[in-house]
Amino acid sequence: SQQGEEDPQALSIQEGENATMNCSYKTSINNLQWYRQNSGRGLVHLILIRSNEREKHSGRLRVTLDTSKKSSSLLITASRAADTASYFCATDHGYSTLTFGKGTMLLVSP
Amino acid sequence: DAEITQSPRHKITETGRQVTLACHQTWNHNNMFWYRQDLGHGLRLIHYSYGVHDTNKGEVSDGYSVSRSNTEDLPLTLESAASSQTSVYFCASSGRAGATFYNEQFFGPGTRLTVL
Numbered sequence: 502s503q504q505g506e507e508d509p510q511a512l513s514i515q516e517g518e519n520a521t522m523n524c525s526y527k528t529s530i531n532n533l534q535w536y537r538q539n540s541g542r543g544l545v546h547l548i549l550i551r552s553n554e555r556e557k558h559s560g561r562l563r564v565t566l567d568t569s570k571k572s573s574s575l576l577i578t579a580s581r582a583a584d585t586a587s588y589f590c591a592t593d594h595g596y597s598t599l600t601f602g603k604g605t606m607l608l609v610s611p
Numbered sequence: 612d613a614e615i616t617q618s619p620r621h622k623i624t625e626t627g628r629q630v631t632l633a634c635h636q637t638w639n640h641n642n643m644f645w646y647r648q649d650l651g652h653g654l655r656l657i658h659y660s661y662g663v664h665d666t667n668k669g670e671v672s673d674g675y676s677v678s679r680s681n682t683e684d685l686p687l688t689l690e691s692a693a694s695s696q697t698s699v700y701f702c703a704s705s706g707r708a709g710a711t712f713y714n715e716q717f718f719g720p721g722t723r724l725t726v727l
Contacts, residue, residue: 534715543701543718589653593714597642597661598669603653
């Protein structure tokens with residue numbers, strides 16, 4: 502399976518702290534995307550990074566990509582309680598479909 | 612506003628029954644996808660379609676079928692429901708409308724299916 506793997510499976514932090522989650526994948530990609538899923542809801546696209554990019558920013562989100570290590574990280578700075586959700590990485594291997602990882606559950610406590 | 616909807620949101624059925632889950636999008640997207648989400652497995656692709664009359668099998672297609680007769684709808688049918696198909700099902704679509712990137716996917720709210 503080409504499925505990505507997020508690490509850690511669960512993360513618990515305090516408001517104001519930074520949250521970092523990682524994603525590893527097995528085969529070459531065109532791009533890698535991160536999605537958020539609030540409890541009981543569908544996934545929402547957060548950010549995309551292309552295979553020729555190393556870093557991308559969007560608001561409080563920072564994504565890095567290391568294609569030599571086949572890994573990516575998502576950093577959420579100054580976390581808020583509203584950031585509590587599951588976060589998934591999804592890889593595009595060139596077939597217009599995406600392969601999702603199993604997700605990281607983030608809990609941000611007030 | 613454009614959106615993607617799923618119905619029903621919750622469904623309880625019995626083993627062996629045929630079940631159809633509806634997915635409707637008003638984004639005018641060509642691409643549509645069905646996933647199932649289970650604890651420990653994340654999202655797994657069941658079937659997908661790149662346009663009208665096009666359908667393709669995903670990673671876990673056994674026991675499921677889809678048909679695409681128009682741009683807006685991609686119903687998912689469980690021919691003979693099994694307890695192993697108890698899951699949360701998500702429909703998604705992708706295309707140029709509303710997206711920053713061509714394969715950014717927009718998800719519906721999900722259908723929770725229980726097979727007894």
